[in-house]
Amino acid sequence: MADAKDEVLRRVLQMKIRALGDPAQVLMLMRSSAPFYSMLGGTKVRFLQNVDDPAQFVIEIEYEANAAMEMNRQKVSSDPMIRTFLTGWRAMLAGAADIDVYQDVTG
Numbered sequence: 001m002a003d004a005k006d007e008v009l010r011r012v013l014q015m016k017i018r019a020l021g022d023p024a025q026v027l028m029l030m031r032s033s034a035p036f037y038s039m040l041g042g043t044k045v046r047f048l049q050n051v052d053d054p055a056q057f058v059i060e061i062e063y064e065a066n067a068a069m070e071m072n073r074q075k076v077s078s079d080p081m082i083r084t085f086l087t088g089w090r091a092m093l094a095g096a097a098d099i100d101v102y103q104d105v106t107g
Contacts, residue, residue: 008064009103015059016098023054030059037061 019026027047034045042063050056 006066008066010062010064012102012104013059013061013063014100014102015061017057017059017093018095019055019057020093023049023057026055026057030057037063 027049030047034042037045042061044060044062046060048058048060050058
């Protein structure tokens with residue numbers, strides 16, 4: 001029997017952001033970041049733009065992670081590569097990004 005910490009968990013990360021400046025430029029940058037998300041285990045990435053407020057975006061990343069990594073997200077978020085990536089994003093955001101992680105319970 002496989003160890004519980006080796007179990008693969010499927011998650012959906014949802015990040016809601018408000019862009020500074022031209023939304024079209026922010027969207028180009030978001031699209032160019034898709035390979036980065038894939039490198040981190042993302043299996044599907046979607047960028048949603050609010051029709052009534054073009055500066056507002058939702059980024060959805062479906063990913064798989066082993067249970068041990070999922071239980072220690074704080075350690076992952078302190079990784080230097082992740083921190084550098086997030087620092088660049090913060091420069092383009094108006095305020096903080098709202099980030100939530102979900103599990104699909106559709107069935």
